[in-house]
Structures are given as C-alpha cells and as structure tokens.
Amino acid sequence: MTTTTRVTLACALSAAALLTGVAAPAATAAPAGHHGHPGHSAREMPFTAAEVTAQDDGTYEVTWKAPGVRKVAVRANGRTVATGGSTGTVTVAGLPAADRQWFDLVPDRGERLRLADRLIALDGTVNFRDAGGYRTEDGQWVRMGAVYRTDSLDRLTDADLAKLKRLGISVDYDLRSASERAAAPDRVPTGARYVVADVIGDNSPVYTMPTTAAEAEQMMIDGEKAMVSGESAKAAYSTVFSGLVRDADGVLYHCTAGKDRTGWASAALLTALGVPRETVMKDYLASNEYRAEANAAALASMPAAQAAVYKPLLDVRAEYLNSGFAEVEDAYGSFARYEKKALGLDNREVRRLKADLLVG
Numbered sequence: 093m094t095t096t097t098r099v100t101l102a103c104a105l106s107a108a109a110l111l112t113g114v115a116a117p118a119a120t121a122a123p124a125g126h127h128g129h130p131g132h133s134a135r136e137m138p139f140t141a142a143e144v145t146a147q148d149d150g151t152y153e154v155t156w157k158a159p160g161v162r163k164v165a166v167r168a169n170g171r172t173v174a175t176g177g178s179t180g181t182v183t184v185a186g187l188p189a190a191d192r193q194w195f196d197l198v199p200d201r202g203e204r205l206r207l208a209d210r211l212i213a214l215d216g217t218v219n220f221r222d223a224g225g226y227r228t229e230d231g232q233w234v235r236m237g238a239v240y241r242t243d244s245l246d247r248l249t250d251a252d253l254a255k256l257k258r259l260g261i262s263v264d265y266d267l268r269s270a271s272e273r274a275a276a277p278d279r280v281p282t283g284a285r286y287v288v289a290d291v292i293g294d295n296s297p298v299y300t301m302p303t304t305a306a307e308a309e310q311m312m313i314d315g316e317k318a319m320v321s322g323e324s325a326k327a328a329y330s331t332v333f334s335g336l337v338r339d340a341d342g343v344l345y346h347c348t349a350g351k352d353r354t355g356w357a358s359a360a361l362l363t364a365l366g367v368p369r370e371t372v373m374k375d376y377l378a379s380n381e382y383r384a385e386a387n388a389a390a391l392a393s394m395p396a397a398q399a400a401v402y403k404p405l406l407d408v409r410a411e412y413l414n415s416g417f418a419e420v421e422d423a424y425g426s427f428a429r430y431e432k433k434a435l436g437l438d439n440r441e442v443r444r445l446k447a448d449l450l451v452g
Contacts, residue, residue: 137231137452138202144195146209151185154207158199167196191258194237203452208236211382214255216247216279219350219382223358224449226375228366232452239336239343239449241358243350243383244268246276257281262342265289265332267353276348289331289345291353293324308404312352313415319356320419320434330436332357333364337441340448351379351408356416360435363427365446369417379408 142156154166157179166174166182169190174182187193192212198204212220220242224234237260245264248256263285266278269292280286302308319325332345347353355376362372380387387406391399417427424430431437437445 136202137205137233138199139197139205139233140227140231142197142205142207143225144193144207144209146193146211147183151183152187152193152195152209153181153183154195154197155181156197156205158197158202161199161201163200165198167198168193191255205233205452206236210236210378212240212242212255212259214252215249216252217243217245217350218386219243219379221378221382223361223375226362226367226371228450229368230366232366232446232450234362234365234367234449235451238340239361240345241350241354242344242346243354244276244348245278245280245346248279253279253281256344257283260342261344262339263287263335263344265335265343265345267291267328267332267345267347267357270294272348284342284344287331287335289328291319291322291325291328291347293322293327302401302405305400305404308401309409309411312404312407312409312412315352316356316412316416317419319353320416320430321423326434329357329360329434333361333435333437333445336361336449337437337445340445349379349383349406351383352412355379355408355413359413359416360430364431364435364437364442365449373410373413376413377408377410 138158138161140157140159142158143154145153145155147153154174156164156176158164159178161178164176164178164180165172166176166180166184168184168187173184173187173195174180176182184195192208194206194208196204196206207225208222210221210225212222214220220240222236223239223241224236226234228234240259240261261281261284264278264280265287266273267289269290273288278286300307302311319329332343336343345354345357359372359376362375363369383406387403390406391403394402420427420430424433431442
C-alpha cells in the first residue's frame with residue numbers, strides 16, 4: 093500500500109467482506125409470529141435477563157433471571173422441556189429438527205418471554221441475526237422474529253432463500269453503494285420488496301488509504317461520524333425507519349460485512365426503543381464474534397505488516413460506535429433530536445415503533 097492510494101468511504105466500510113469469502117455453516121430459520129405482542133397481556137414482565145444459545149452439539153442453553161419469581165417453566169413445541177427458579181441455566185436436548193427453535197419462558201407470575209438463538213445461520217452469510225431479544229431500560233423487551241440485520245446477500249443459496257421466505261422476510265433494505273450493489277447483487281426471497289437505502293451515496297468522502305493501524309482506526313471513526321450526519325446517510329436511514337414505522341414485521345437491512353452501516357442502523361433502532369447503551373454496544377461488538385472466522389482467514393492471507401493495518405478495518409470497536417453517538421450529541425444535541433432531524437421520526441412515530449416492537 094502507498095500513501096497515494098485513494099479510497100472512498102464505502103470501500104473502507106466494506107473492506108471486511110470484500111476481503112473474505114467465508115460462508116456460515118448451514119442451519120435453518122422460521123418466523124416467530126406475534127407471540128407476546130403488546131396488548132396480549134397487561135401483566136408485568138419479570139425477566140431482567142434471558143438468552144437462548146444454540147450449541148454445536150444440537151442442544152440449547154437457556155438462561156434467565158426473574159427476581160421475585162418462584163418458578164419458571166421453559167416450553168418448546170408446546171411442552172415443558174425444563175424448569176427452574178428465579179435464576180436458571182438449563183440445557184435442552186432432543187428437540188425435533190426445526191427451521192428455528194423457539195422457547196417460551198413462562199413464570200409463575202407475570203408475562204411470558206419468547207426467545208430463540210439470535211443467529212440465523214445460513215450457507216451464504218456469516219452475520220445474519222435477529223435484531224431483537226434485548227431488554228429496555230424500563231423493563232420491556234424487543235421482540236424477536238420481526239427485524240433482522242445481516243451481511244451481504246449475494247451468496248445466498250436456493251435453500252437459504254427458502255428459509256428466509258419461511259422466516260417471513262417481506263422487505264430488504266440494501267444499505268450499500270452503487271458499486272457494491274453492481275458487484276454483488278442481492279438475492280431476495282420470492283415476494284420480498286427490495287429497497288435501495290444507500291448510506292454513502294455518490295458523494296462519498298475520499299481518503300488516503302491508511303498505512304498504519306492508527307490511520308485505519310481513524311478512518312473507521314470518521315466513517316461512523318459520516319453515517320450520523322452525512323446527507324446520504326440521513327436519507328438512507330430515514331427510508332429504513334419510515335418503513336419500520338409502517339410495518340416492522342419481516343424487515344431486513346444489510347450492508348456488505350453487516351457491521352458498520354448495518355451496525356449503526358441497529359444501534360439507532362435499539363436506542364430509539366429504549367435499550368441501554370451497554371446493551372447496544374454488546375450487540376454492535378457481536379459482529380467481531382460472528383465474523384471471527386472470516387476475518388481471521390482474510391488477515392492470514394496477507395503479509396503480517398499489511399494485516400496489522402487492515403485489522404482495524406475488519407473489526408468493530410467501541411471507539412467506532414462511541415464516535416457515532418458523540419456525533420449525535422455534537423450535531424443534534426440529543427438522540428431525540430437526531431430521531432426527529434435525521435431519521436424523520438416524530439414523537440407519534442417513535443411511540444408506534446415501540447408499540448409494535450416492544451413486549452412486556
């Protein structure tokens with residue numbers, strides 16, 4: 093690499109996926125429906141923490157915390173598969189094959205919580221996951237099975253497309269640039285709408301290709317800021333959020349690596365729904381885990397010195413996302429004003445988004 097090499101912001105933000113070709117292991121997926129939708133119960137949601145994790149051996153680990161509850165029944169496929177107290181960790185085995193395995197955590201008082209493993213593993217993606225399953229600051233939960241985030245869709249197999257159709261994907265928001273879309277066109281499930289929401293646009297800032305890790309980190313920080321205050325970014329994310337307000341079920345948004353432009357979309361959505369910053373950061377940083385194999389393969393193919401420079405482009409890091417939130421404060425004064433001025437959401441629309449996507 094030389095200091096005279098010029099690259100657009102779009103190229104920098106999609107560097108990870110452009111350098112890798114590793115696909116995820118095969119698995120299945122299916123829609124969750126509206127279980128636990130607001131209005132189904134006026135009872136309190138007692139769970140302060142809960143998660144489902146699929147294990148490599150086909151079992152599932154289900155964990156929860158529900159202070160004040162004496163008993164929690166874990167139900168799957170209409171039957172109780174495990175029980176525990178106010179705090180529990182159970183391993184569930186022997187479930188029949190399913191597109192996606194769902195669990196209902198049923199407390200002896202209060203509203204049940206419906207969860208699945210966050211990852212939707214497909215042959216043609218490495219970072220396709222449910223955007224829900226997180227607790228808000230006021231004790232509600234972002235329902236799963238409604239909104240999804242992912243990396244590029246050009247490598248989807250026919251089997252993947254069939255799974256996504258069963259999952260109920262109804263609209264695909266493509267956050268990528270024109271050159272990325274031309275080089276790797278999306279494969280979309282039959283019946284789903286395809287919507288371009290180009291975050292970078294035709295007037296992408298041009299940078300000198302970094303020659304040090306520090307320069308690469310700064311490029312990513314600058315890119316995150318542009319996703320907050322850039323004109324194309326505001327238009328793109330407004331398109332996504334206006335669609336979410338109209339109908340949040342079966343929504344999918346993605347870029348190339350599913351970590352930067354997609355990461356900010358999810359960070360903005362979860363923040364608008366009232367999820368605490370610590371949890372938002374956890375979701376953002378999870379791309380490092382899901383992309384670990386692909387990123388390691390990309391770096392292993394480079395000379396060590398070059399890999400050291402490229403690694404910050406492949407990572408997601410707390411300082412990247414924090415720079416986005418700092419830009420919100422600098423440019424708009426508050427996240428509420430960012431919602432209104434950049435995302436085009438008024439108070440009524442934010443309330444509607446919460447009513448549709450929060451349970452408990």
